[in-house]
Amino acid sequence: MEASAAEKKYNKWIILLSITIPVVVAILFGVNLRRLGFDVQPLSFLPPIYATVNGFTAILLFAAVIAIKKGNRKLHENLIKIAVACSVAFLGMYVAYHMTSDSTPYGGEGFIRYVYFFILITHIILSIIIIPFVLITYVRGITASYERHKKIARITYPLWLYVAVTGVIVYLMISPYYVH
Template sequence: MKDKFIFRFVAAISILVFVLVVILSMKILPKPEVIPSVLYFLPKLNAILNGTCSVLLLASLYFIMNGNVAIHKRINILTFVLSAVFLLSYVGFHWLAPETRYGDLDGNGIISPAEAAAAGSLRYVYFFILITHIILAAVVLPLVLLSFYYGLQMQVEKHRKLVHWTYPIWLYVTVTGVIVYLLISPYYHF
């Protein structure tokens, strides 16, 4: 019965976060008159948080493979907290910031044929990474939440089975988050 409640809770949180991200990304909510200056540091902060989470996930794997459950658990909790900070920062940035388009050299919001040619085939690589990153970021949240629940409850067998899928997806999302930032950052015009 408790697992059923947790599963529903995780589903509700995951759907709520997804809907919130979509609504804020659509930029339909009113923005403050004065945009905080910290806004322009958020993409770099997001990349730092994602990169840190990538390293922590690798460290977590190392420690569990060497039987150190206590350190593994602490690292995962820290990674989870940093991922939550990332999510807040990401949502805030995409709510307040003007849209940035890959290849938009002059910042006018339109990709001219010359700009598309200048971006070249790397534009397709960027979109492939971005699309897979976004899809898997939406998928990984409920997996992470359930993995945490099973791990903290010491339901080791359920935790292991779920982490078999959660870990590589979470690692992919954190690594590609950094790559997306590195690829799009030359086109920020703020």
């Protein structure tokens, strides 16, 4: 199956966003406004909020799959739109937190330390990889390329769900080490 003209018009945006988002996040992650001399308060209240947003994203994704399996396309579409908005909100809060606060080192020891870093590293890698998958899947849905949408959604859904769930797990594992 070939991409429709409607899909093709989004391809440049998908490529641009798939490259730009991780690059900009990586750059901003290294910028700490307080260390640069700006008088900003650390946004230390954000981690539990963005972890909760990740949890909501996972619930929305699960509910979206149930909705489409029941044939409720409109509910599925609305749930996915909210899940995308939650992911964007998470990203904004995550970057804002790291631009105003020092990174928190993980304090666990032994085997659990390896588990934490495995989850963290796979979460970070997949959060980058998932961007074009989410965008392509979304575009195929809104352009009514349903068979192609369904095909890639089978890959996108478990990856996106993993990123959302592991975001919560990473927060829960590191939260005892936050300095308040």
